Amino acid sequence: DGGITQSPKYLFRKEGQNVTLSCEQNLNHDAMYWYRQDPGQGLRLIYYSQIVNDFQKGDIAEGYSVSREKKESFPLTVTSAQKNPTAFYLCASSIDRTGYEQYFGPGTRLTVT
């Protein structure tokens, strides 16, 4: 089955540690996205990538980093510089660079204490 996988479903880290969230898609989609979701805030764009080896900052990129070395993979690193990292993180992909029809993974809930 084609789709987007995110692992793990739940992730716990101590404050001051970097943590990497995985996102893999086998849809052969060009573009991939990372969003952060907090209660009552909707989805906020962290980073996106339209092609391999290229990515752009979204609205809330500070404290995060990404890479896009393969078309199917777009990992997100939450660094210790992110002041409030506890959140639900969603990865999405779209078939082309317009990004107008995005498909989402199941999400990773990160808790930092």
Add this chain to the structure above:
Amino acid sequence: AQSVTQPDIHITVSEGASLELRCNYSYGATPYLFWYVQSPGQGLQLLLKYFSGDTLVQGIKGFEAEFKRSQSSFNLRKPSVHWSDAAEYFCAVGAGYSTLTFGKGTMLLVSP
């Protein structure tokens, strides 16, 4: 910059009753519009989309939405709600190249 407003944070509907969720957008040209649904702790699922053409759009699970340019609205409707429709619903607009802007969501509660 584009924006999306979902005026209702929560809505409660009786099972079998009709549903309308409101969405207003701000953008100077014709936008691309979407509705997504999210069950608790899950990712988002695309319900329907509007790109151009017929302003009444049919989606999955019996949902439809109507684009009204004069009101800058894209309201989601369903004639008869089922308990399984209880979820959070997000409206989104695509107006810049390659990104979507999401509203803050409306939580739908279905009462027996």
